[in-house]
Amino acid sequence: MDLEDSLTGCSYLGCGGGGSLTEARALIRADLEAGYVFNVLDVTALADEDRAACPYALASLAPLSDEIEAKLDAVDSPVEFPVLEAFRLLERHLGRPFSAVILGEMGPLSMAEGLSIAARLGVPTLDADTVGRATPEINQHSVRVAGHALTPATAYTPFGDEIILTDLQDPSRQEDIIRALTVISGLVGVADAPITGAIAKAPNVLVKESLSLAIAIGRAVREAKAANTDPIDAARRAGDGYRLFSGRVSSFDWGDRDGFLAGDLFVEGRGEFAGQTLRLDYKNEHLVAQLGDRIIATCPDLITMVDRETAEGVNNPEFYEGQLVEVLGFRCDPIWRRPEGLEVFEPRYFGYPIDYTPIEDLVFR
Secondary structure, three states: HHHHHHHHHHHHHHHOOOOHHHHHHHHHHHHHHHOOOOOEEOHHHOOOOOOEEEEEEEEOOOOOOHHHHHHHHHHOOOOHHHHHHHHHHHHHHHOOOOOEEOOOOOHHHHHHHHHHHHHHHHHOEEEEOOOOOOOOOOOHHHHOOOOOOOOEEEEEEOOOOEEEEEOOOOHHHHHHEEEEEEEHOOOEEEEEEEEEHHHOOOOOOEEHHHHHHHHHHHHHOOOOOHHHHHHHHHHHHHHOOOEEEEEEEEEEEEEEOOOOEEEEEEEEEEEHHHOOOOEEEEEEEEEEEEEOOOEEEEEOOOOEEEEOOOOOOOOOOOOOOEEEEEEEEEEEOOHOOOHHEEEEHHHHHHHHOOOOOOOHHHOOO
8 A cells, every 4th residue: 555655646746757657556566466575764774884776767758759669679678677677787887786775756657666676676765765756857866966976877778788887077978878878769777876875864965755755645645535535635735735726738739859758738727727827848847837927836846737537646748638637836855945956956957047936935926
C-alpha cells in the first residue's frame, strides 16, 4: 500500500513529468511478483564511509520517432532496463557496490525505477532525492548545486551503448552530452553523484524525506476516495499546497524539441474560474502558469495538473481536449530558493522574461 501511495503521490510531485504512472505501477507490480523486497533508509542512518549514487532516465516525453523505433527493432536484444545497467556500470567503474540508492527525482516512473534498482540489488532506497519534484535537466540536481561533482557518471542506451564520463571542465556539459544521446536513442539510463554518507547527510545536498511526502500525498488521496470526500483537495492539504485553477483542457501544442517535450496548453475555467483561461508552459515539466496576463506560479515551485475523475496527476502529453482538471501548486524545497538553486531553476534560466516570485506571494497577491 505504501508503494502504491508513493506512486500516486509522485504523480502530484512530477509536475507533468517524471514518466508514466501506468508504467511505474507495472514495474513495481512485476517486482513484487518476482519476490523483490523494498526497503527505505533515512539519510541519517548512513555511515559516513557508505557510498550512494543516483540512477535515473533521461528522455523526451514525446513518443519515439519512427527512425529510432526502426533502429531499435533491428537490434537483436534491446536493453530492457538501461537505468539499472547504468547503475551497475558505475559500480563496476568504481570497483565497489553502493550501500543505497538516491532517487533521481520525484516523478512516478523515475521514482519507481530507483526503487526497483535498489530492490533488485538488495540495498535500501534513501528517503531522499535530488530535486523534490521532477525537472527537465540534469542541471537541476541538488548534489551539483551543493558544489559536489556528479562525475564519474555513466550512461546506458537501449542499444547497449556504454558511456563513462570521468571528468567535465564545465558541470553543465553532462546535460548537453547525455541530452544529445537521447536525441539519437530516445532514452538514456544514467547513474551519477556517487557520494559518501557524510556528504549525503550534509545540509542542502539532498532533498530529504521526499519519499515520505509522496507516500503522505498518495495516502491522503486513497483515504479521501474511501471516505467519499474530495481526494484532490486532500492531496493539496497533505502537500501544504494551493488550488490554482479548475477547468477543462481546451487546446494545446507540443513537440520534441532538442530532446525535450515542449509546448503549452490552455484550460478554460469552470465554477469560480468561469470566463478565465489558464496557460501552462512546459519543457517536459510545467514551468510557468499564467492566468490571463497574470503569472500565478513558476518554477522552481511545483505546478501540477490533476485529472478530476481519477485524482491522479496528468503526465505530459497524455492530456486531451475536454479533460476536466484541477491545477495545484506546491512550494519547492528551500534548496531551490537559495541563490545557487535559482541560478539553474528560475524562469529566466529557461528563457522566460520573468523573475522568480515564491508561489505563496503570487497566490495571495
